[in-house]
Amino acid sequence: MAVEAERAGGGVSWWYDKRTRAIIMQVVVISLFVAFIGYIVNNTATNMEARGLSPGFGFMDQIAGFNPTSAEFNLTDFDVNSSTHGDVFILGLVNTLVISAIGVVLATIVGFTMGVLRLSKNPLINFLASCYVEVMRNIPLLLHIFIWYFAVWLTLPELFETIDGKRQLGAFNLFGLDMVFISQRGINYPNAILNPGWQAIPIALALAIAGIVVLAKWAKKRQDATGQPFPVLWTSIAMLIVFPVIAYLIMGGPIGWDLPEPGRFNLRGGATLPGSLMGLLLALVVYTGAFIAEAVRSGIQSVSHGQTEAAFALGLRPNITTRKVIIPQAMRVIVPPMTSQYLNLTKNSSLAVAIGYPDLVNIFTGVSLNQTGNAVEIIAMTMGVYLTISLVISLFMNWYNKSVTLVER
Template structure:
């Protein structure tokens, strides 16, 4: 009888953690779906009452305003869709330059923080403590208003080797204009890079088999110089240089880096490099000091020990937080709205939104773009982190 009574007990009970977990998950999903449906219906109702049409047809309309910097051809009669592409390219430009420069500067400062030289160590410490504790927007405003806008006018610009001209209008420099030999030169560079990769693989295999080292660096430099050099000798120069010339009150020709781009790039680089420096310092310190002693016992000096022993191991600690700093730099580029640099937020979520009134569509597009960029960076960094991770046996 006891067995029968026990068999009649219900199997589903909230006292069961698994059942309770499923119930909570189902209730949560139902609430989220209901809330999403309510917000969607409420938004549609308000848009209809105010006579605001929804949709993405506005992207085909003419923009009707100028843009200070555009990496592709643009006129005021172009569509809002082209404005979106220009804002995206400008965001990617400042993000890519900032990531590269911040990484280089951050690694230098981070290594300097561990220098036995008292002066270098303290200067690096002062750099980190100063720039990482000042909000990035204030740094952007400082570089823009206190540095670049105080530069002289183009007629009295600072000149470097009669080639580069720095003024309140920006940095004017020679522009490389492609010739008929440009694409053959690009192909030769690709072939040179492929030859370097094959050479490095061969040299590594040779070292594993025989223990005889090979001068990979100098061989790679030779390949990168000789193969494109032969192409230039056969086909001619791949580019010709257009020099900036002062005409009237401004320079004509060449390339110009506007003050907004310079201030934004410099501020984001300096700010992010301070955090990267601390990440690099902690990553290096995470490697056991026995590794350094073992390298020195094999005859390696401090420089090769740092490059070939310490940093490769420290990267496993450095990469995850470094990814976060790359994401922060990309998102901080939206602060460019404070100085009028035409990136995604100030150009598309600012000017275009005010002109069209399509707030939901514009904000949704902008958020989706930043989400896609961030996820792409995370994916690439995670793939690299997986590649260099230790494989347990």
């Protein structure tokens, strides 16, 4: 047809040019999308105006008038008498980031451990790991949260109990050191007191991390050139401990500790991880870890068995073979589904409303929305937060995925 059009008109019609046709289709799709968004915005504004609602973010400066968190778990120094709905947003955002970050780290550890154990040749270990994966990932997450909070955490002893008419401390005293107490209320632990000069410690930690990166690259080049391995793992752990300790000693011990002490009705001093955080964290870690375990198992099984046989033929021990040969090749298969699980964990943290953990959805999309009535603005801000967090996680994991992708030579 293109030939006939060229003969008839002396040239090729623009419709038969793939590049031009693709551009036109993209313009049409984008135009339709923009028109749809414009229709939604206009329709929303019209409905709000009909109901006498004025859109805007002025409510963020209004005094909240409620306390969204306990005094023991107040990461942003929220003040019920002066803090605004903007402060509620910040507190909810911080609490969401805290539970998501801790959950991602712990779920990764649990998932990798169970994924490797599921491939164990020991039938008992293999069976137990398989039971964990199959049971945990087939129970709804909301039910997980209820089980871990109501059926597990709230069955712990109360902070104080009355025994023989006397009020006594009922919480578990971890290791009997009078430093960490575990009860229904949560975990009470020593709180750091930062004195002048404490900034040297995180700087030393950053230098240790930078040194570990340089050390890892040097060790890889050395092993490629000589075949001699270097104990990067243990050296890195030593650097992470020694550098901050040296900075601590040089600055004269700028960090003190406020220990929790039993009072009349509560523990005085220290810091607290509330029971709602622990219940939610356990549920997210156990549930997400089961899915990560399956990703790890499938990634390891995707590596040709010939790689293992070749490593054994070279005299490598099984643990070194797994760590140096199998896992690096399996990561290109493990990372994509693991990225999805990180995103799921972050978004699933919004189920905290079921047990009262003060995350963004619970206190901002819940309480602040009910008080102000600015549903459109609050929902849009909440959606924007989760979208931003998800995009950041995706960008980082995509970068990491490219770094572990096998490059053919």
